[in-house]
Amino acid sequence: MNAPLARLKTVAEAELENQFAALPAPDPWRSAAFARFAALGLPNRRVEAWHFTDLRAVMEQALPLAATNGTAPQTAQRGFGEVGTRMVFVDGRYAPAQSDALPAGVTLTRDSSAPEAHPDAMVTLNHAFAQQAAQIEIAPGTVLKAPLHLVFAQRAAATAVFSRVKVKIGADAEVTLAEIHTGLEHGHQVNSLVEIEMGDNARCAHVCDCEAAQSLCVLGLIIKLGRTAHFNSFAMLDGGQMVRRQIFADLIGEGADIALSGLMLGRGAAHLDTTLTINHAKPHGVSREVFRSLLDENAHGVYQGKVIVKPHAQKTDGKMMSKAILLHDGARMDNKPELEIFADDVVCGHGATVGGLDAEQIFYLQSRGIPRSEAEALLLEAFAAEMIEPVENESLKRHFTGRLARWLQARGGRA
């Protein structure tokens, strides 16, 4: 009577299975990863970390895998700003002809070693399908003034793209990494994974830009921080059918410091999700998570942040804040900040707000002669621009400021 029922596969899950079976001789660890994925299935609302982002329901089909060779259109290859070294990945594969020469202290190799098994289904699916993991190594002590641009470009066809890049930042090295997802206007399914390993005292300023247009994107970021390593990141996500950004950070060295921030700009029926887990494993770690969302029309925003403080991670200092402004009755935000603290000598806090624009502030500006639509635009820009302000690299900051201005402009003077 209680015989277990085999879980019914969705069309997309069955297609993924067929696609994987058709791959020519994948490494055994890739087959093992796919088997783990198949057991988990596509993430859905019953999986706690995916409760608000039901990928199984949204992903009606699995698009065909992108062909293994190709050239992205020129427009999709540009990084942003003129300053920096571009490393272009076309449909997930490194495209040397379209990339710049690597600066001294930076090497790129192909890595086909088995990755550590990951509990998340979409990371696991990436491990199974990503055909080529690129490994970028930054030698210890290397200080790169110009940013490294990781440009993920897609060709003009609705395909599935899996990309996996590992970045090893040696001890005492300093780098600015710009992760740019572009060419997404043709309805791709993107599963990207960036894994960053930071040596002791390394510093990394990271930005991520995803103008997802009509694509479904799952952007994974796995970070391991060594002793007194410092990682900060700003991400701008907008548009699209669905963007899920998930960050898994492990502070494995004492005194590591991580600061994650982001701006989600949603309109239409966009679904934008930032989900992160910060794991404080050693004492004296610092983590900051500050995210803001502007949601218009029927957009749906999700922020989930979990900060875990392990028993030995005394003197951990953690703060998390998510604020959203809803610009329309149809817009919605789900905030879920969580703390799991197993140490007793820590300072941790979190907060979340969802609301409209402040009516008192609007009246104050109006009372000085500023028309309502202009007052709203000023306040929205201020709310969002405060997130961009800390980006240190000027060309990257200009890029994001321009993107924000265009997004606000497209909104026009509507109330």
Place this chain on the structure above:
Amino acid sequence: MLKINNLHAEIDGKKILNGLTLEVRAGEVAAIMGPNGSGKSTLSYIIAGRPGYEVTAGEVLLNGQNLLEMEPNARAAAGVFLAFQYPLEIPGVATMTFLKAAMNAQARQRGEAESTTPDFIKKVRGAAKDLKIDQEMLKRPLNVGFSGGEKKRMEILQMALLAPKFAILDETDSGLDIDALRIVADGVNALRNRERGFLVITHYQRLLDYIRPDSVHVMARGEIVRSGGPTLALELEKSGYAAYSDEAA
């Protein structure tokens, strides 16, 4: 200049103004005094156009123009200025950006040319100097982290730059020490002229030692219950508001 006729207003069904009538002529500084809860701030907000109040009867005319039919920004462009009792903090908007937006918006609505950037900066610097406002403050987000006195001086700076026809000062003296009060009062007095009208709302007589009014009106229970010359303020200072409070009614 400003004519308020039989103004009745309520908020959430609660009556605040009960047939208030008042006239302020061009060049006149009229003071309104009254106990807490008499509706003084409500009156200033209704003139400026703050949402949330329901005007059930009456009118407010500025040089014959009915303000109550206009958006708050249109009222400002027509010459109304309210110095807030509690100026709002606007994070992320630099004070200079805000000042320029306000001046340009008013110029646009009046069909005037916007001032050029060098001209604008010169004006702001001059006005800031008079009010002892540090240049650094102008780069900071509007009112964020400003002290009470700094916020009030910033209100007067805005008034000086926007050069309104009619200015309302809502409890501008509250929270000011004597030095700050003097700076603010000097700023206001410098703007007095034959065309400009002022409505100075205050609970205490002290402010009126520095900004000498032409007329004093006592407000209680949402209407003007007594009007007189400057000596009325001194009289109130002695006798208090007991005669006008609800308990005495």
